[in-house]
Amino acid sequence: MPKSITGKLLLWRLRHLKNSQFVLILSILVGIGSGLAAVVLKNTLYYTNYFLTNGFSYHGLYYLYLIFPVAGIILTILFVRYIVKDNISHGVSKVLYSISKNNSRIRPHNTITSLIACTLTLGFGGSVGPEAPVVLSGSAIGSNLGRLFRLDYKTTTLLIACGAAGAISGIFQAPIAGAIFAIEILMLDLTMATLIPLLIATVTASLIGFLLMGNEVLFSFTLTNPFILKHIPFFILLGIFAGLISVYFIRGSIAVDALLKKLRLPFRVTIAGITLGAIIFAYPSLFGEGYTVLKSVINGQGGVIGNPDLFGAFKENHWMFLVIIFGFIFLKVVAMAVTQGSGGIGGTFAPALFVGAISGYFFASFMNYLFGLSLSQANFALTGMAGVMAGVMMAPLTAIFLIAEITGGYLLLTPLILVSAIAYLTTHFFESHSIYSRQLAARKELITHDKDKAALFFMNLKQLIETNFAPVSPGATLRELVRVVAGASRNIFPVIDPDGKFYGIVMLDDIRQIMFEQSLYDVTLVKDLMTVPDCSISPDDPMDTVIHLFQRNERYNIPVLKDGKYLGFISRAKLFSQYREMLRKFSED
Numbered sequence: 001m002p003k004s005i006t007g008k009l010l011l012w013r014l015r016h017l018k019n020s021q022f023v024l025i026l027s028i029l030v031g032i033g034s035g036l037a038a039v040v041l042k043n044t045l046y047y048t049n050y051f052l053t054n055g056f057s058y059h060g061l062y063y064l065y066l067i068f069p070v071a072g073i074i075l076t077i078l079f080v081r082y083i084v085k086d087n088i089s090h091g092v093s094k095v096l097y098s099i100s101k102n103n104s105r106i107r108p109h110n111t112i113t114s115l116i117a118c119t120l121t122l123g124f125g126g127s128v129g130p131e132a133p134v135v136l137s138g139s140a141i142g143s144n145l146g147r148l149f150r151l152d153y154k155t156t157t158l159l160i161a162c163g164a165a166g167a168i169s170g171i172f173q174a175p176i177a178g179a180i181f182a183i184e185i186l187m188l189d190l191t192m193a194t195l196i197p198l199l200i201a202t203v204t205a206s207l208i209g210f211l212l213m214g215n216e217v218l219f220s221f222t223l224t225n226p227f228i229l230k231h232i233p234f235f236i237l238l239g240i241f242a243g244l245i246s247v248y249f250i251r252g253s254i255a256v257d258a259l260l261k262k263l264r265l266p267f268r269v270t271i272a273g274i275t276l277g278a279i280i281f282a283y284p285s286l287f288g289e290g291y292t293v294l295k296s297v298i299n300g301q302g303g304v305i306g307n308p309d310l311f312g313a314f315k316e317n318h319w320m321f322l323v324i325i326f327g328f329i330f331l332k333v334v335a336m337a338v339t340q341g342s343g344g345i346g347g348t349f350a351p352a353l354f355v356g357a358i359s360g361y362f363f364a365s366f367m368n369y370l371f372g373l374s375l376s377q378a379n380f381a382l383t384g385m386a387g388v389m390a391g392v393m394m395a396p397l398t399a400i401f402l403i404a405e406i407t408g409g410y411l412l413l414t415p416l417i418l419v420s421a422i423a424y425l426t427t428h429f430f431e432s433h434s435i436y437s438r439q440l441a442a443r444k445e446l447i448t449h450d451k452d453k454a455a456l457f458f459m460n461l462k463q464l465i466e467t468n469f470a471p472v473s474p475g476a477t478l479r480e481l482v483r484v485v486a487g488a489s490r491n492i493f494p495v496i497d498p499d500g501k502f503y504g505i506v507m508l509d510d511i512r513q514i515m516f517e518q519s520l521y522d523v524t525l526v527k528d529l530m531t532v533p534d535c536s537i538s539p540d541d542p543m544d545t546v547i548h549l550f551q552r553n554e555r556y557n558i559p560v561l562k563d564g565k566y567l568g569f570i571s572r573a574k575l576f577s578q579y580r581e582m583l584r585k586f587s588e589d
Contacts, residue, residue: 009149010150022149023155023158024196024200026142026145026146026149026159026162026197027200027201028200028204029145030138030142030145030159030162030166030201031162031166031200031201031208032204032208033111033138033163033166034134034137034141034142034162034163034164034165034167034169034170034205035166035169035170035205035206035207035208037111037115037137037138037141037170038134038138038166038170038208038209039208039209039212039213041115041118041130041133041134041137042171042213044115044119044123045118045122045123045130045289048119049125052064052123053068053125053287065125065277065280065281065284065287066277066281067277068124068125068287069124069126069127069273069276069277069280069339070269070272070273070276070277072121072122072124072125072344073121073124073126073269073272073273073276073342073343075120075124076117076126076343076344076345077265077269077343079113079116079117079120080113080343083113086107086109086113088114088117088345089340089343089345090340091114091135091136091345092132092135092136092164092185092347092349093437093439094106094110094136095135095139095160095164095186096185096186096187096436096437098139099157099160099186099187103153104146104157104160106136106139106140106143106144107140108144110136110137110139110140111137111140111141111144112137114133114136114137114140114345115133115134117133117345118130118133118134118346120345121339121344121345122288122346125287125288126276126288126339126344126346127276127287127288127289127332127335127336127338127351128339128340128345128346128347128350129289129346129347129348129351129352129353130171130346130347130350131167131168131171131347131349131350132346132348132349133345133347134167134171135164135168135347137163137167138162138163138164138166138170138205139163142156142159142160142162142163143159143163145159146160157188158193158194158197158198159197161182161183161188161198162182162197162201164181164182164185164186165179165181165182165201166202166204166205168181169201169202169206169209170206170209171209172405172406173206173210174206174402174405174406175199175202175203175206175405176401176405177401177402177405178198178202178205178206179198179202180395180397180398181402183397184393184394184395184396184397184398185393185436223378223382223407223408223411223412225376225378225379227379227411227412227415228376231415232415232418234364234367234373234380235383235415235419236418236422238360238380238383238384238419239387239419239420239423240423240426241363241387242356242359242360242384242391242419242422242423242426243387243391243422243423243426243427243429244426245329246387246388246390246391246427246431247391247426247430247431248330248333249333249348249351249352249355249392249435250391250427250431250434250435250438251431252333252334253333253336253348253435254337254439256333256338257337257340257341259341260272260337260338260341260342261341268341269342269343271342272339272341272342273342275334275338276335276338276339279331279334279335279338280335282307282327282331283306283332285305285328286328289346289350289354290350294353294354297357297358297381298357298378298381298382305324305328305358306324306328318365318369319369321365322362322365322366322369325361325362325365326362328358329358332351332355332358333351333355336348336351348393348435349389352393353385353388353389355388356381356384356385356386356387356388357381357384357385358381358384359384359387359388360377360380360381360382360383360384360387361377361380361384363384364377364379364381379415382412383403383415383419384419385399386399386400386402386403386416386419386420386423387399387420387422387423388423389402389420390419390420390421390423391423391424391426392427392434392435393434393435394424394427394433394434394437395434396423399420400413400420404416459543459578459582461539461541461543461570464571464574464575464578465539465560465567465568465570466557466569466570467567467568468489469493469494470484470485470487470488470490471493471494471496471566472484472496472526473495473496473497473498473526474495474504474525474526474530475526475527476525476526477521477522477524477526478511478514478515478520478521478522478526479521481506481511481529482521485515491507491509492505492506492507492557492569493505493506493508494559494566494569495526496566499565500565501564501566502561502565502566503527503532504527504530504531504532505530505531505533505559506526506529506530506531510529510531511529533555535558536559536560536561537549537558537559537560537570538560538561538562539560539562539567540562546575547575547579550572550576556571556572557569557570557572558570
């Protein structure tokens with residue numbers, strides 16, 4: 001054991017603490033770290049934005065709103081390219097990728113670089129959210145603590161989840177939503193062994209935020225209007241509407257991002273800058289994450305949405321005002337995608353909340369104007385937030401409890417559940433995966449809650465290939481084959497040529513009766529004795545395909561071929577033995 005401080009800690013821990021106890025201690029440390037990350041990001045964003053925009057008014061200085069977001073994106077690109085020299089975009093997707101394909105390892109620099117890059121993008125007015133970068137930062141803290149103390153994959157993954165949950169809890173002071181976020185988004189299993197550390201991390205992060213900043217959270221709202229039972233049909237319709245908006249959010253943002261990625265960097269930034277500047281000129285409320293504007297809208301001040309110089313004459317007309325609001329919903333997604341696709345760093349969490357709130361406000365206003373109703377715009381905006389969040393992130397429970405916690409109570413619990421569930425089902429009808437996991441799932445790089453699929457996902461096909469089979473040439477005689485059999489330890493003999501091309505197999509049981517017929521030794525060739533297997537495996541085949549292949553056939557060994565070349569065999573016994581071991585690890589409490 002090394003004599004370093006880490007080595008001494010490891011030795012002390014092994015002697016005095018059970019693994020479960022040590023995980024609880026680490027969950028507190030991760031909660032402190034992720035809570036501090038949330039506080040740091042809140043403050044850097046606030047002071048950067050305040051320094052740049054202090055004294056601004058929607059009635060003037062629009063040219064600075066055109067310049068600042070582009071300047072922030074350029075600074076972010078330079079920071080990432082020449083200082084970070086690593087991809088730090090799409091924070092939550094990066095965390096999912098590290099869990100699925102990188103053994104839960106996140107590079108140490110992610111604890112701070114994502115916060116700096118987000119400050120440059122969002123502080124200068126980029127139309128994204130701060131949550132994904134701070135989730136990446138918190139997750140990096142958990143990952144590197146796990147690596148420091150040489151913990152296994154499962155425990156390190158739990159610490160990553162604690163970091164992500166703590167980040168959400170710290171930035172919103174919503175510990176329950178933070179824990180549920182880790183379970184729903186990061187695909188963590190819900191057991192006592194995972195739930196208790198998550199709750200400890202989220203409460204710790206929330207306390208850190210409260211101690212350092214009091215009640216200053218990104219977004220909070222006090223309910224004043226009660227839930228009215230007869231409005232249930234309208235909440236059902238809002239759920240469907242929020243689900244359709246979520247589909248547009250997912251597909252629209254991915255389409256814009258893909259379009260920008262086709263352009264070379266200078267053209268990409270130029271086009272993105274012009275587009276983003278034009279959108280912010282029309283809707284200055286899209287400058288930055290927009291939580292202040294969001295609170296104004298929920299309070300019934302929808303007039304702050306658009307540029308008064310452009311839309312002032314139309315706001316007196318109810319129907320034109322609704323068109324302006326709907327245009328805002330459409331363009332918020334474009335502004336977010338342009339910011340991210342051009343090289344800015346930020347998340348989709350805040351934009352989803354923003355679009356959801358405006359969608360709910362639009363829906364209530366539309367129904368009120370159309371039918372002369374008195375639907376609460378605030379209540380529908382809040383439930384709309386939950387609906388779009390549930391659809392975009394495929395996380396209805398996170399959406400329900402986040403809105404419940406940031407409003408300080410559960411007065412809207414029934415409509416929150418209803419809208420979130422319906423929005424989720426509507427979105428799921430069109431999209432199988434969330435905005436975070438869609439591209440990972442397309443590349444088959446996404447782990448899921450399904451223990452069976454998770455076990456298969458982490459099995460390595462190449463490590464299962466057995467190569468201790470004695471090969472024979474198709475032109476070899478029976479005499480040569482008998483010599484090979486005499487020195488072999490297996491009862492299957494692959495028939496391959498000098499270039500490794502696979503022709504078939506010879507089974508010991510098939511030649512047992514003629515092995516001692518010496519009259520056949522020099523007149524019988526291997527190619528006359530071999531059989532061609534009715535199936536084979538490629539080293540690139542997914543594990544579920546290999547499992548199903550063994551289940552459909554009675555074979556105990558199946559050859560592995562790549563471009564017709566022989567690599568070895570996969571045995572049924574070894575395959576299912578490793579599968580059971582993996583399943584046991586994923587089923588532990």
